[in-house]
Amino acid sequence: MPKTVKSSSPECDKLESMDVKHVANLANLPLSPEEESKFSVQFAQTLETISLINRLNTSETESTYQVTGLVNVTRPDELNPDKILSQKQALSNSPRIYNGFFVVPAVFS
């Protein structure tokens, strides 16, 4: 285990008291009350462990999003008939279909 750093920032506490509920809502995940309290404690611990990286000065360092340095990868805008699903195939795993379409939950009441 890395030596954990006592975080001077209030973020850990914020998450702990904050809103595991709010984050669950953002992530569209239903949580039981037991999970809510269990996760609050675990998130605080995890955030404390990862805060180790704050010891490093990165003020002069660029971010790496892509490790092999590829940029602007393009391909011809052509259809590949071998990779196209038929409507029937595309719908084959859906629990609810109607007239050849996916059925989605209503947005407006």
Place this chain on the structure above:
Amino acid sequence: MSSDLHHLDISAASAGLRGGKFSSRELVKSCLNQIQKHNSGINAFLTLNEHALEEADQADINLPLGGIPMAIKDNFLTQGLRTTASSKVLDNYIPQYDSTVVEKLKKAGAIILGKTNMDAWAHGSSTETSDYGPTLNPWNTGHLPGGSSGGSAAAVRADMCTFAIGSETAGSIRQPAAWCGITGFKPTYGRISRYGVIAMASSTDSPGPLTKTAVDASTITSLLAGKDPSDATTIPGNYQKILPKNGKKLKIGVAVEYLLPQMKDEVKKLIREAAGVLLRLGMSVEDISLMDPNYSVGVYTIVQRSEVSSNLARYDGIRYGLDRSHFGEEAKRRIMLGTYTLSSGYYDQYYQKALKVRTMIIEDFNRAFRQVDLVIGATSPGPALKVGASRNQPMFGEMEDILVEPSSIAGLTGISVPCGFVDGLPIGLQIIGPQGGEESVFRVALEYQSAVDWHLARPSLT
């Protein structure tokens, strides 16, 4: 001989098939018998391909993998064959197409025996977070196989297949290979296509082989490597199989920071012994210093959770699968932490910071590879842990993968090969190369396996 066909590695099985010593049906049957006898005790396979024997009858043994039986981790899409990623969310999912890896294996003539267990969504290093129960280690069923490709590693070590495919985001091939006593290879990021692999952390996900020998891993990698129009992150350039032995003298660095303070002395001793073997083989060996791997734990945790939260947003139970209430605890925890680290107000503090430290880790490896050709160390801090070890340990995977995370974050290539036993359980030696350094990694692994026989050890299954 014919009763032990399931023991054969790819090279021996191919030679036997082509020499007419046995048929693909006999070879496949031998593996299926092994699955029938031992899968209930080990739980390596989730779904079997019912057509394997018919496919064996039609196999073209002149193809590179013609008639060779193999297993696929359950996060690779297989057309018409259930694919769950070991999550109940995808309990009933039947893919409409093959992943590029599966397409290439089929073209090469391989016979798919079935799909192997894993940590659900590949979230973990134990295979204990599978919604279908843990896989157990063939060396001792009271212990874990590692993960997330634990089912694939256990299936290979229990001789249920000639080889298997896994995927690695940070250690998910090398760590279970180490814990099960087999060879596991992680290619450079982008070397093997991710198309049709259920996405976990897209900026590090790397498919690769789990095999009985390093030669086999090289064979599979050469067949799967290559640019794929369906995966824009695949890298150009061909992978040539192996560097000749009489090439330049390789310089090996032993990463001293990877001999962790909490590591058992026996593990450190095995790594030093392995370094001694490489020295005797004519390589030069020196100690080198790398950045403290604990920093990689922080970077990986943030980057992985963030990418998971984005990738798993697609599972809504509308087009396929079940709704989000079916996610297991580990997936929920990871999605939520990632949602938090990407959320407004925390993005700079966590995600951006992690990407900057990622650059520092890459620069640190670049410095090391100016000094040496390859870096070696232990794959895992110790041998396989006991069943139950990951429970209520939200950072279990990160801590068990601490020695494989830095190279994954940097997109490097690496291999784990068996290098001895501690407490009756296998230990893995990892050999890390720079991006594109596959040839040197394989050359060292091959030479090492020509000098030792740890990779030939096989558990007696009960």
